[in-house]
Amino acid sequence: MSKSIILYKSKYGTTRKYAQWLSEALGCDLNDIRKAQIGDLAQYDTIIIGGGVYAGSIAGISFLHKHIKALSGKNIIVFAVGVTGQDQDNIKNLKQRNLRDLNVPLFYLQGALSINKLSFLDRTLCKIIQRAIAKKALENREPLEEALIQAGDGFDKTDKAQLEPIISYISNIDS
Numbered sequence: 323m324s325k326s327i328i329l330y331k332s333k334y335g336t337t338r339k340y341a342q343w344l345s346e347a348l349g350c351d352l353n354d355i356r357k358a359q360i361g362d363l364a365q366y367d368t369i370i371i372g373g374g375v376y377a378g379s380i381a382g383i384s385f386l387h388k389h390i391k392a393l394s395g396k397n398i399i400v401f402a403v404g405v406t407g408q409d410q411d412n413i414k415n416l417k418q419r420n421l422r423d424l425n426v427p428l429f430y431l432q433g434a435l436s437i438n439k440l441s442f443l444d445r446t447l448c449k450i451i452q453r454a455i456a457k458k459a460l461e462n463r464e465p466l467e468e469a470l471i472q473a474g475d476g477f478d479k480t481d482k483a484q485l486e487p488i489i490s491y492i493s494n495i496d497s
């Protein structure tokens with residue numbers, strides 16, 4: 323079996339939870355991307371990068387762009403954790419914005435949002451958006467806006483089953 327590592331960046335713990343579940347399922351290593359050293363990745367065949375989505379950007383994705391040359395020849399997989407739906411348009415937009423011209427598979431997992439546990443700045447931002455969009459017609463709402471309205475004080479959609487497509491993708495690399 324090829325050797326894999328998951329590098330994650332998580333602000334409130336949702337991506338870390340998925341990364342821990344995935345590392346248990348795959349029996350692979352795990353590290354916070356902020357502590358990762360590119361030189362230590364030489365021993366791995368597969369690098370899995372996971373990050374929470376903030377205003378359309380996947381946390382930690384700059385690591386991939388910065389080290390893309392050093393990682394050439396390795397299997398690279400990215401997963402993003404957000405609160406919007408899993409529809410194809412959403413995933414396509416995330417991919418265009420974050421991976422640009424990189425030919426890397428992107429998996430999207432629905433995460434969690436707990437308004438009262440957010441930092442003051444993030445909570446204020448979410449509340450401003452919630453108030454502003456409450457007046458907006460349903461059809462004019464952006465996916466994140468709609469998700470924030472649906473979230474109310476918060477919700478948790480984390481589910482191990484959402485990891486199955488990633489696990490089966492990685493099993494296919496190995497077979």
Ligand SMILES: Cc1cc2nc3c(=O)[nH]c(=O)nc-3n(C[C@H](O)[C@H](O)[C@H](O)COP(=O)(O)O)c2cc1C
Pocket residue numbers: 331332333334335336337338373374375376377378379403404405406432433434435436440444445447448466
């Ligand atoms: C300020 C802020 C901006 C966010 N922007 C997005 C977004 O653009 N798209 C999305 O799907 N989720 C967005 N979210 C929701 C987070 O992606 C979600 O809470 C995720 O589970 C966080 O993962 P983490 O705890 O690992 O950082 C946002 C949350 C906050 C607090």
